[in-house]
Amino acid sequence: MPAKAVLSRVGDKWSVLIVIALRGGPLRFNEIKRACGTISQRMLTLSLRGMERDGFVSRKVTPTNPPRVDYELTPLGHSLRGPVEALGQWAYQNHAAILAAQAAFDARAPE
Amino acid sequence: MPAKAVLSRVGDKWSVLIVIALRGGPLRFNEIKRACGTISQRMLTLSLRGMERDGFVSRKVTPTNPPRVDYELTPLGHSLRGPVEALGQWAYQNHAAILAAQAAFDARAPE
DNA sequence: CAGTATCCTGCACGATACTG
């Protein structure tokens, strides 16, 4: 299944947020961390590694002191924005319907 | 975050497969089960319940003996197909690039 | 600053068995 890698990334909440965060251009490690709201260092590192491995982000190290590391979406990563943002679009337009459906369902099945 | 419900569904491998499976029309419980390849009864039930709650699928019981239960995408569920299939499209078109990126990455970072 | 290393916990999920 070739879509597995994609789904495992898109399914990963953090990866999606990172794609969104990097949409405007490169960011440093801690900038991404802040942009993601609440993400542990561990998960951020892991997510970035995975996305780098998949070719979605590039990592550029500037060995100053203190070190500076910039992450940026690759062309491949940018092309992912299309589908991902389409999904976001859909979520935005339909979340009211979803909430209504949930409320109706829960009213039918109390407890 | 309104997109949370959507992402938690799209992130769920099984839910995606179910949407795909139901794209052609209603299916019975075990038909979906077979269509999903290998999914446990438990996960199928849980996924279907969740999707029903979100208003993505409808459940129609025909109380014969043995009982017959058909699941079908609601209009909301069908509208989800657009973004989801766009993602599938993207995955299909780019999986070669992803595999290449992974191979290159792994070559650079052995072990 | 940008990580790595370790420990610890919950719960996501599979396997199995029972029921209307």
Added chain:
DNA sequence: CAGTATCGTGCAGGATACTG
């Protein structure tokens, strides 16, 4: 056939501490 109930467990992921 279409579920519910129960048990066992692997590992995703948070918290914390240390390093170049």
